[in-house]
Structures are given as structure tokens and as C-alpha cells.
Amino acid sequence: MKWKPHLDSIKPYKPGKPIEEVKRELGLERVIKLASNENPMGPSPAAVEAMADAAKHVNRYPDGGCFYLRQALSKKLSVPADNIVFGNGSDEIIVLALHAFVDPENEVVVASPTFLIYHIASMIKGAKVRTVPLKDYKYDLEGMLEVITDRTRVVFIANPDNPTGSYVTRAELESFMDKIPEDVLVFMDEAYYEYASGGDYPETVPLTAREDRSVVVARTFSKAYSLAGLRIGYGIARSDIAGVLNKVREPFNVNSLAQAAALAALEDSAHLAASVALVRDEKKKFYAAFDGLDISYVPSRTNFILVDTERDSAKVYDYLLRRGVIVREMSAWGLKGFIRVNIGLSEENDAFLEVFREALTKVPAN
Numbered sequence: 001m002k003w004k005p006h007l008d009s010i011k012p013y014k015p016g017k018p019i020e021e022v023k024r025e026l027g028l029e030r031v032i033k034l035a036s037n038e039n040p041m042g043p044s045p046a047a048v049e050a051m052a053d054a055a056k057h058v059n060r061y062p063d064g065g066c067f068y069l070r071q072a073l074s075k076k077l078s079v080p081a082d083n084i085v086f087g088n089g090s091d092e093i094i095v096l097a098l099h100a101f102v103d104p105e106n107e108v109v110v111a112s113p114t115f116l117i118y119h120i121a122s123m124i125k126g127a128k129v130r131t132v133p134l135k136d137y138k139y140d141l142e143g144m145l146e147v148i149t150d151r152t153r154v155v156f157i158a159n160p161d162n163p164t165g166s167y168v169t170r171a172e173l174e175s176f177m178d179k180i181p182e183d184v185l186v187f188m189d190e191a192y193y194e195y196a197s198g199g200d201y202p203e204t205v206p207l208t209a210r211e212d213r214s215v216v217v218a219r220t221f222s223k224a225y226s227l228a229g230l231r232i233g234y235g236i237a238r239s240d241i242a243g244v245l246n247k248v249r250e251p252f253n254v255n256s257l258a259q260a261a262a263l264a265a266l267e268d269s270a271h272l273a274a275s276v277a278l279v280r281d282e283k284k285k286f287y288a289a290f291d292g293l294d295i296s297y298v299p300s301r302t303n304f305i306l307v308d309t310e311r312d313s314a315k316v317y318d319y320l321l322r323r324g325v326i327v328r329e330m331s332a333w334g335l336k337g338f339i340r341v342n343i344g345l346s347e348e349n350d351a352f353l354e355v356f357r358e359a360l361t362k363v364p365a366n
């Protein structure tokens with residue numbers, strides 16, 4: 001039996017190590033995970049309660065249309081209910097867009113490095129992926145426009161970006177939108193929207209109403225809303241685009257616990273505000289510590305920071321792991337010497353910074 005030959009060149013996505021695995025493998029009792037950009041505060045108690053209630057009814061299939069959540073989001077975002085598509089995480093919205101718009105003869109434009117799923121999912125489709133290097137750790141939108149051809153169907157823009165935490169501004173995006181052809185889908189991945197919004201960060205939902213452009217805005221309940229384990233995200237698009245994305249999804253792609261919890265989380269604005277405030281305040285502590293250590297990093301509009309250890313980052317990663325702190329080592333992204341650390345609870349961040357200081361003395365600088 002032979003599978004599709006183009007699948008042979010795909011390297012599977014390697015997620016951050018789970019806490020239990022590290023405890024088991026290294027015999028550690030306390031492990032801190034700052035590797036997957038999760039919200040350390042735990043879910044909203046209202047979401048947990050809603051899930052407990054929904055758990056009594058899991059003998060039934062979920063509502064394939066996510067009616068209540070759709071109504072709530074439609075109201076919150078001021079978009080028609082039909083302009084929303086739900087996914088098993090916002091990851092699934094990426095896959096749905098490729099399903100609906102991309103054939104093997106088409107091209108997809110992605111930055112490099114950026115969130116790896118765009119590249120992997122496009123390769124699974126058999127499409128050609130055009131990569132455009134970041135400039136100073138930031139998306140080069142002009143460079144992305146330059147590689148667009150008649151065969152291009154989708155451009156992915158992580159805003160803010162993962163793993164750099166940088167973002168494209170309103171003015172930069174406006175200039176890009178002026179030049180992008182109507183038949184190229186602009187996929188705005190805003191997984192970190194709640195941490196980033198404000199100032200010159202662009203508000204993109206209004207762009208989805210444009211008839212002369214094709215835009216999907218993807219957001220998630222995994223990050224600031226603290227529901228990563230449930231897998232629920234959504235896309236916002238003009239109703240014809242949302243309609244076709246809805247056509248290609250599985251009928252019950254979002255489970256009933258996720259729907260109930262997301263609705264409750266959406267209504268718990270105090271929990272969201274506390275989550276965003278924690279990141280804002282603790283990030284300052286990281287910056288001060290890195291500045292004090294003369295370690296460079298990319299200023300971040302997200303809940304994580306990309307850090308140049310100026311050392312063998314695999315060794316730094318390993319040292320941290322053995323001391324019970326999981327971060328992400330970035331050489332698979334082509335970022336040699338870098339780690340990515342996400343903001344945890346205050347005491348977790350203190351513990352990371354203490355062990356990181358030690359690591360810098362143990363692993364020789366380049």
C-alpha cells in the first residue's frame with residue numbers, strides 16, 4: 001500500500017512536551033510548562049460549571065451549528081451569524097480554508113519562520129508553498145506581495161506572529177490590502193488577538209465585509225480564554241466564504257463541552273481581563289530580567305517572548321527541562337540559539353528566571 005508520495009517530505013508538527021511526560025521521564029515532582037503559549041490561570045470557573053452541566057448530555061451529538069455560541073459571538077463582534085465558522089481549534093479553520101480554496105496546482109504564501117501549521121497543512125494539500133523570510137523578526141508584507149502569482153490562492157498572516165510575538169500595524173496592513181488581488185484569500189490568524197488589540201494593531205473584522213477582497217479572520221478560545229484542551233476556535237468571513245468553509249467541515253467538528261464552555265468564557269469578561277492583565281504585568285518582569293542579563297528578545301504583543309540565548313539553545317532547553325521548566329527550543333523554526341517562553345503565573349515566571357540565570361552560567365556563550 002502506498003500513500004500519496006508528497007506526504008513523505010512532511011515533518012510532523014512537534015508540540016511542546018506535556019507536563020506529565022516530563023515528570024515521568026525525569027522523575028520530577030514539580031514541572032512548570034511555559035512551552036505552548038497557554039493561559040496559566042486555568043479556565044473560567046463559569047466555563048468549568050457549564051461543562052459539568054453539558055457533560056450530563058454527552059449521549060447526544062453536539063449542535064453542529066453551535067447556535068448559542070454563534071448568536072453570542074455575532075452580537076459581540078457585530079457580524080451576521082452566518083459570517084462565522086467554528087472549528088476544532090482555530091487550527092481547523094486553517095485546514096478548512098485550504099480545503100476550500102487550494103488545489104495541488106495552487107500556491108500558498110507563508111512567512112518564514114512563523115506558525116508551522118500553515119506550511120504543513122498546505123503541503124498535505126500538495127500545494128506549493130512560497131516562503132518569505134521575516135525582516136527584523138517581523139512579517140515582510142511587501143515581500144509577500146512580490147511572490148504572488150496567478151496560482152496563489154491563500155496568504156497566511158499571523159498577527160501577532162508566533163514565534164516572534166511581533167505584529168503588523170494598521171497602516172502596513174492597509175497598504176497590503178490595497179494591493180492584494182481579490183482572488184487571493186487573506187487569512188488573518190489572530191490567535192493572540194485579546195492580548196494584542198489596541199494602539200496601532202489593526203481591527204480586521206470590518207475587512208471581512210469587503211466585496212472586493214477575500215478575508216478570513218481566525219480567532220481562538222485556546223489562549224486568553226484559557227480553553228486550549230477543548231479545541232475550539234472560529235473564523236469570521238463574508239457569508240459566501242464562511243458558507244463554503246462550513247460546507248467542507250465535518251458536521252460535528254466542535255464538541256458540546258467546548259461549545260458550552262466557550263459560551264460561558266465569552267461572558268466572563270472579568271476572567272479575560274485578569275488573563276490579559278497578568279500577561280501585560282508579568283511581561284515587564286521578563287523584559288527587565290532579560291535587559292539586566294544583557295539578553296536580547298523580540299518585544300511581544302502576545303503571551304510569549306522569543307529570546308536569543310546567544311548559546312546552544314538545545315543545551316539551555318535541556319538544562320531548564322532537567323530543572324523542571326519546559327520552554328520551546330526554536331531550532332526547528334530555523335532560529336538557532338533561540339528559545340520561546342510563555343508568560344506563566346507570577347511564581348512560575350520567577351522560577352523560570354531563576355533557572356534561566358543558572359543556565360546562562362552553565363552553558364557557555366557563543
Ligand SMILES: Cc1ncc(COP(=O)(O)O)c(C=O)c1O
Nearest residue numbers: 089090091115162191220222233
Ligand atoms: C499563530 C497561531 N495560530 C493558531 C494557533 C492554534 O490555536 P488553536 O488552539 O485555536 O488551534 C496557534 C497556537 O499556538 C498559534 O500560535
